[in-house]
Amino acid sequence: MRVIIKGQGRGSVKRFDYQLGDVVRMKKKHPCGSDLWRVMRVGADIRLECQGCSRQILLARPQVDKSARGIVQREPTAQQTANRKEDGCK
Numbered sequence: 001m002r003v004i005i006k007g008q009g010r011g012s013v014k015r016f017d018y019q020l021g022d023v024v025r026m027k028k029k030h031p032c033g034s035d036l037w038r039v040m041r042v043g044a045d046i047r048l049e050c051q052g053c054s055r056q057i058l059l060a061r062p063q064v065d066k067s068a069r070g071i072v073q074r075e076p077t078a079q080q081t082a083n084r085k086e087d088g089c090k
Helices: 061-067 078-086
Strands: 003-006 013-016 023-026 036-041 045-050 056-060 068-073
Touching: 013 061, 013 068, 045 061, 056 061, 061 068
Parallel strands: none
Antiparallel strands: 003 013, 023 036, 023 068, 036 045, 045 056
């Protein structure tokens, strides 16, 4: 997981390198009770899907960076999947 810390001191903001399929833990819980969200779209805006109720929201990247605690589960990239198949793993 790549984390970039922007600024120094109290006002520093962690920026995560989001990829499709990643599961992100947010600071506040959704009304359904879950605080885990799956990344569905990455760009200037990030589309997230709640893991509790499947509700989708679209947030600006700075807002996601501010309210995210971290990436809980990383989706394997196509290169990692190809390497595992070459090694004989499923």
